[in-house]
Amino acid sequence: MVRKNKKPYTFSNSSSRGSDANKKHNFSNSGNKRDNTPDGKKKTYNFSSSEEVPKEKERDYSFAQETVEDKIDSPHIIKEEDLKITREDVSNQRKIFDILKDESKIDDFLDFLEYELNTKIVGQKNASGYLSMAITEHLQNIIQNEKSHKPGLLLIGPTGSGKTYVVETILKYFHVPFVSADLTKITVEGYQGDNITVPLSELVDKSREMFTAEQLKNNPDIDIKYAEKYGVILFDELDKIAKNKEMKQKDVSGEEVQKRMLKLLYGSEETIKGDRKIRTDNILFFCAGAFADLESRVDLEKTCVSLDDDFDDFDDSVEEITETSFYSKLKGNVVETLVEYGIIKEFFGRIGNWVVLNEHSKENIKEMLLEKKNHVLGEIPFNLLLNNLQRKYKNLSFTDDAVDLMVDRAYEENKNIGGRAVNSLCNFTKMQMKIYLRHHRTQYPFDSEIKVDAEMLEEVLDYVPSK
Secondary structure, three states, X not given: OXXXXXXXXXXXXXXXXXXXXXXXXXXXXXXXXXXXXXXXXXXXXXXXXXXXXXXXXXXXXXXXXXXXXXXXXXXXXXXXXXXXXXXXXXXXXXXXXXXXXXXXXXXXXXXXXXXXXXXXXXXXXXXXXXXXHHHHXXXXXXXXXXXXXXXXXXXXXXXXXXXXXXXXXXHOOOOXXXXXXXXXXXXXXXXXXXXXXXXXXXXXXHHHOOOOHHHHHHOOOHHHHHHHHHOEEEEEOHHHHOOOOOOOOOOOOOXXXXXXXHHHHHOOEEEEOOOEEEEOOOOEEEEEEOOOXXXXXXXXXXXXXXXXXXXXXXXXXXXXXXXXXXXXXXXXXHHHHHHXXXXXXXXXXXXXXXXXXXXOOHHHHHHHHHOOOOOOOOOOHHHHHHXXXXXXXXXXXXXXXXXXXXXXXXXHHHHHHOOHHHHHHHHHHXXXXXXHHHHOOOOOOOOOOEEEOHHHHHHHHOOOOXX
């Protein structure tokens, strides 16, 4: 199949985390009013905290943000009743290590892990699958005292795509110490800022939390040894320490930090707080970065592959999956691209593998809102919103077109803050709704039936109390 109308590449301008911090997220004045469903009826969301969000029919979000290769090579669907390993089987470190020692249980464990991650992570199956395998194999080698190269990995994806969240979520099942370190705070020794050993100290602190006071008293170095053997560190914001080609003096927070990182990645003995020594040979290192300004810093004509050149043989519906951002279209030679961007070539001697996380689609956003539990509160975001409002307004409900409006607005904000837009919008909607209903309590008594449709919700979200 050859496409007659070739589509040019489009590039998203994902903002960096630094700029996100100062941005005021405004969900008002966006989105259009919705019409009723074709039959003239509106679906209503109204349920108690113990119920799941009702669905008209089962929707398949499996491939909403995966690459073409993911779609074609997607594994079989894993059902809960088919699992041979349960949450109880991985409830503590001893149990999970017993599983990792038994090669015959590894496939069952990976099936369990895949099923669990599907309930927590939207899209990004390529990233979660690779990370699960890499971490499992690494810890197997450590536990069984087998020599092997550490599977260093670089995660590339826009702000809010879940780079840190994916790693953190997977590692919770392994019961090992984990630290996410912000590289923008790190400088080389002797200059203002944290030095590269600070994340190592934090890793030992995390390790220390896993032992009792008696264990630490009997074996004072047990926290160091555990961190050395099983610790994992994610260096985030790698793109922010790319070397500045125009800087003539020593780049103490860019290229020099990269060079200092090399010692840790290859294995070295480092001194941390309290003059304690820690070796990094077995510590597993991951790196992550948005590389949001890649288009302006790198000649993408050389490093970005054309969709039409490489995927002409695939079905149109599959092609659409890959057209969301340039993140999914980098050539296989990512090294050349990122070296030109400002990452030193030696870095890839240890971080030689990479995985791309794409921007979330509108379908992903809807799934986050209605089906996936918030990783902090453990509840579905829309449930939290509705249950909070129903404490006072017990007969309040949302129609289907109102939910669609929420999805649209979260998707628009997603361009700036990624998946965090869902929780931000729910909090904003909750506060605006309470203010609006309080100021219109004559029209909406707390014990009356209140159906929030798209027209009303739009008015609520844009509502500004009069002076």
